[in-house]
Amino acid sequence: MFGDHHSFALALINSLGLAGIIVWHLQGRRRPLARLIVQILFFAGMSAVLGVSAILPYRIEAAQLDGIAAFLAMSARVLWWTHLAWAMIGLVRLYILLRGTPKDAHLPQDLLVSVVYLTVALSIMAFVFGAPIGTLVATSGVVAIIVGLALQNTLGDVFSGIALTLGRPYAIGDWVVLSDGTEGRIVETNWRATHLLTGAHNVAILPNSVLAKVGLTNLSRPDESHGVTLTVRIAATSAPHVIEGVLRTVLQACERIVKEPPPAVALKAIDAVAVEADLLFRVASPASRIPATNEVIDLLHHHCRADRLCLAMPPQSYLYAPHAPGERSDTVPAGSPSAGAVQHPLEAAPPQLSRNLL
Structure with missing residues (x-):
């Protein structure tokens, strides 16, 4: 049986633990920082009482297993471990919040929270109730194998999601293009799938295991600007430098393209009919293309x-x-402005051949 000092300490720990739970719920989910402060303060108070009273939350003493003292000791330890879990989870969420990670990217947070809860649950079973953890772990291993075989595809999505989260090929809000042509903006990632908002304003749900196997181009890195190439063909009635100057004037007059880096004109081919050029410019985002x-x-x-x-x-x-044989052979596009300067093949053909062609 405990002395009065230990009984008072255990009662105080239980009171602090219950009061912390009530205040924690009264704060609401919209005040994460206030919740964290409450969790840390009450956990620190409970730890201080344990330390002053020389009560260890991870050791069971035979003298504490009789009567009301046993109940107080058990509930005090359970509450202490519970508040420890909440304080750790609060710190994890605060860290994610300070990093500016979007709320939809909750896969790392859920993973860490699950690890904390599992660790604390095993600690309570071992240090409070004295359960044989070794036997439980061995039994849970067999169960895990059976569950893993039954949920093979789902677990594949989960571990692929973890790999994608650690590799960070994209983030919430990034515009990506898959190797199969699917294109859109990442709006959510969870345990099983990644949600992609396409240009048609539809949400494409891609399993993480599939997304981990396909090629992916992130259009939002290193920034949102995106390069566009437009190929044009101008009739070869003017000098190439004149055509280039007109095309540069077109790009300089466009208000929807990015001026830095400056747009460019690349003359890529010329023949008897046309000058082919590429207009190279950048836009602020893929949506502006x-x-x-x-x-x-x-x-x-x-x-x-x-x-x-x-x-x-x-x-x-x-x-x-x-x-x-011996006649000049010219190739002219139908309706080309240079058709008057170059003889049309049908005009050069014999009448009978023209009738056959027509």
């Missing part, structure tokens, strides 16, 4: 008309015709 491209195309049409440049037909629209 379509509006920026539309503006560039509109300005391109306007400046080509103002500077008397003509867009060339694509190579697939070229019209080929056989020619007689």
Whole structure:
């Protein structure tokens, strides 16, 4: 049986533990910092009483196992371990909050919380109730094997989610493109799947085990700006440097593209019909690609008309015709502005051949 000093200490620990639970619930979930302060203060008070009274929360003494003292000692230890778990979980959540991690990225938090609860539960069973932990762990290992075989796919998603979280190939809010063409913004990650908000405003749910196996391009790293390439073909009626100057004017007049780094024009090919060029520019985010491209195309049409440049037909629209031996063979796209300067193949063909072709 305890003395009065120990009985008072155990009663005080139980009172502090119960009061901490009540105050903790009264704080509400909207005040995580206040909750953490309450958890730490009450846990520190309980630990101080244990230390002053020379009561160890991890040791069972035979003298404490009789009557009301045994109940007070057991409940005091349970409350102390419970408050220890809550204080550790509060510190974990505070750390995640201070790092600025979005609330939807709760997989690391859930993992750490589960480890804390499991460790504290085993500690209570061992140090408070005196249960044989070795036997429990061996039995739970057999059970874990059976459960693992039954939940193989689900566990695969869970461990893939853990691997993705540790590797951090993306974060909440990143815009990603998968190897199969799926594109969107990461809006949530959990134990089993990752949620992707697509451009069509639909949520694609991708199992973590599948996401861990496919190639992934993160368009939000190192920043949100995104490069766009637009290929154009201008009729070869003007010098290439003139065409390049007009295209640069188009890019400089566009307001939806990023000016740093500056946009560029790359002349990539030339033939008797057209000069082919790539317009290289960047936009502020992947979502700005379509509006920026539309503006560039509109300005391109306007400046080509103002500077008397003509867009060339694509190579697939070229019209080929056989020619007689010794005659000149020319290839001209149908409707090309240079058709007046170069003889059309159908005009050079004999009348009977023209009728056959037409």
